[in-house]
Amino acid sequence: MLALSGCFGGGSEGGGSDGGDFADDGCTHIVVATSSEKVNMLDALAKGFKDSPEMKALDTCATVRPINVSSGDATRFLSASDEVWPSENREMWPTLWSPASTVWTERVAAAGSPALVGEPESFTRTPVVFGMPAAMAKALGYPQSPISITDLEQLCSDPNGWGSVGKDVWGSFKISKTNPNTSTTGLSAILMQSYEASGKTADLTADDVAAAADFSRVFEECVIHYGDTTGKVLTTLYDETQNGAGGSGYVSAVAVEETSLLNYNQGNPDSHTVQPGETLTPPKEKLVAIYPEGGSMWSDNPITVLGAEWVTPVQAEAxxxxAAFLQTSAAQQILPQFGFRPLDDSVALGELFTEEYGVDPAGTAVTLPRPGVDVVSAAIDQWTQIRKPSS
Structure with missing residues (x-):
């Protein structure tokens, strides 16, 4: 059996729904393996599913429970075997998988298991942005002037750092990112760097990635820490902001999904399940979302029924x-409450998607398409060569 590697748990590595067995409710039990930032939302969607026409059409009721498994870890597990899942509790083996991006389902399919990942379909989306402490963003002209990844790269390469824009007190320009082997945000960030260096907004190739090596190497030199998940990265930032030298003293920019930035600014840096009666304390300095001028990649959050041997026909049907319920208007209206953008354009974004919480409801002006599997592999391989080994 595969090693578990600590991918299940509380806090930023899980949510309130992944501990213990299902209650004996007489229903078909469905587990959704999902990236951490969606656990809260899928909990709410699972409750909404209980009263939906989609569930009522089933012969047997169904109970859905999300558990957190990082997208990269799930890809590794599924690429290795369709016969076992790395948990001794078979009841918690997933029927559904919802990684943050279709990039991961494509990697499993390319590894020789296309039937295992079925037919993934996106149900919500969130762009990858650079979260910056508000004072730093304003020093670069935010929100009046667009900020590009090249602007950030130049701050990285300038020996004067923030002094080059008259802010010597902030020292060097420092970036925090996640590991692209396990994190969608980290993977999207290195692809966005290659897009920027190539000058393209589509049709990125492996040759483009190779040509971007020097540009990306400079960018990676500014990285102070590679976290496994954005939850861990943002929790460290939050602690520094509340109790340390302040966010501006710790880091200049963090590559994150917009939804994670929204959670951070509400005082939930690890996107944990907020318990009844729990009070969140917003950070002393909020982050603002920088939507790079050259474009952003989107996490398209697919969901798919796994074609694994452990999934029964009844579970597959449920x-x-x-998955069908997630496409309905009733489900789409739940998404913005958790900082995710609905696919249904008729659904209002609501009060979270405002300047108060550091985001622009219009989002990114340029969408960078997901490149092919070979390009993704080339970018990850390149990162292993140019990353800062001490981070």
């Missing part, structure tokens, strides 16, 4: 019903 899983498909839940």
């Amino acid at each position: 899983g498909a019903a839940f």
